[in-house]
Amino acid sequence: MNKKILTTVTLLSTGLANAATLQGFDATVYGFIKASAIYSTEAVGSFNNTNMSAPTHALVDTGANRESRLSFQTAQSRIGAILKKGENLSGKIELDFVDFAKSSPTTQMNPRVRIAAVTYSWGNNKVIVGQDWDLFSPVTGYTFDIVGMYFKAGNSGFMRQQAQYLKTIGDWELGGAVGLSAANPSVSDVDTEYGKAPTYALRLTRKLEAGRVGLSGIYGRIDLYNPNATSSSNPSPLNPNGRHHESYGANFFFEKNIGLLGLKAEAYYGQNMDNLGTLTLSRAVNGVDVKEYGGFLSAQYQVIEKNFVFGGVGISKIDNPADMQNAEVATTPATPPSNLLSSNSVLRIGWEYRVTEDFSWISELSRFATDTKVTDNNYNYAAADVIETGVQLRF
Numbered sequence: 596m597n598k599k600i601l602t603t604v605t606l607l608s609t610g611l612a613n614a615a616t617l618q619g620f621d622a623t624v625y626g627f628i629k630a631s632a633i634y635s636t637e638a639v640g641s642f643n644n645t646n647m648s649a650p651t652h653a654l655v656d657t658g659a660n661r662e663s664r665l666s667f668q669t670a671q672s673r674i675g676a677i678l679k680k681g682e683n684l685s686g687k688i689e690l691d692f693v694d695f696a697k698s699s700p701t702t703q704m705n706p707r708v709r710i711a712a713v714t715y716s717w718g719n720n721k722v723i724v725g726q727d728w729d730l731f732s733p734v735t736g737y738t739f740d741i742v743g744m745y746f747k748a749g750n751s752g753f754m755r756q757q758a759q760y761l762k763t764i765g766d767w768e769l770g771g772a773v774g775l776s777a778a779n780p781s782v783s784d785v786d787t788e789y790g791k792a793p794t795y796a797l798r799l800t801r802k803l804e805a806g807r808v809g810l811s812g813i814y815g816r817i818d819l820y821n822p823n824a825t826s827s828s829n830p831s832p833l834n835p836n837g838r839h840h841e842s843y844g845a846n847f848f849f850e851k852n853i854g855l856l857g858l859k860a861e862a863y864y865g866q867n868m869d870n871l872g873t874l875t876l877s878r879a880v881n882g883v884d885v886k887e888y889g890g891f892l893s894a895q896y897q898v899i900e901k902n903f904v905f906g907g908v909g910i911s912k913i914d915n916p917a918d919m920q921n922a923e924v925a926t927t928p929a930t931p932p933s934n935l936l937s938s939n940s941v942l943r944i945g946w947e948y949r950v951t952e953d954f955s956w957i958s959e960l961s962r963f964a965t966d967t968k969v970t971d972n973n974y975n976y977a978a979a980d981v982i983e984t985g986v987q988l989r990f
Contacts (some may be wrong), residue, residue: 631985649743736893749891749909806851851987
């Protein structure tokens, strides 16, 4: 961990707590510590990697993938700070410690920036600029897999660099955003930067008693570039397909508390959505557009005092799997294994015992069922059962 990262974490965990900065901002620190053991009957993928850091799907059922495995994890722990000055200006920064390229790290964990955003509000208007939850698809589910969530299995939308505008009119909220098409953690510029086209998102939300319901949509134009394809007349990277890809998604979302019962749900449909960083399945490849649909339903119920049962079901499915990429020709980092899933579902059930208001023991059983496109006419089905148990301290 370098000195800058260490300094940032130290400030968040100590110097900001119950203090005010020299500029007059009030600071509030929040977060949680999650420490758990996790067991899987077969290999699972955490987005693009074969490990249990944040399981999202089962892996191709061959070779070593059939072996059961066990890990201990604390990387999903989270810390954040809210800075506020007056009634109009605030900022938020949030970190966790997940690195999907590390299977079971201890001191090798590194902080990961989740949110870094500034908010300015006046009257019924609000502007949020920076990295924050995507305006598109704002609802998540009840699960102990806090980072893996129901992504790639019915839940869409994640963090995005964007500028948002929100306006409240009675019980209605109207929102719009312009943002970065997708993340690019590599050293060099790729399609994200060469395309020079942002995403555009709209959202309409109706406030309910102890909940909300709404519609949202996102659109972006994607160009797939080959940085090695140049010519004397055009030294810039060429678009080998000679065409643009239209990427879009539309979804319905709902969340509400009804007495002791909490409900969260989403249903969506779209094209090339993974190109927009929504953590879904469909991805434009070789000049072909790929469509998908999916959704999830998640619930939590307080059974007796201090005891909660929670769970849910989610599924994502490619609408035109014959057109998507397959493992036989996917040989570059631009097409990682998780982009070869033609369908993926998860079924979950868990139990939370709240020892105190701020401290819980939580256990969850998940079953992933995944179809992976291996060749043009061959799909591999795999299923994996995952059980995770551990504690969570909230602050």
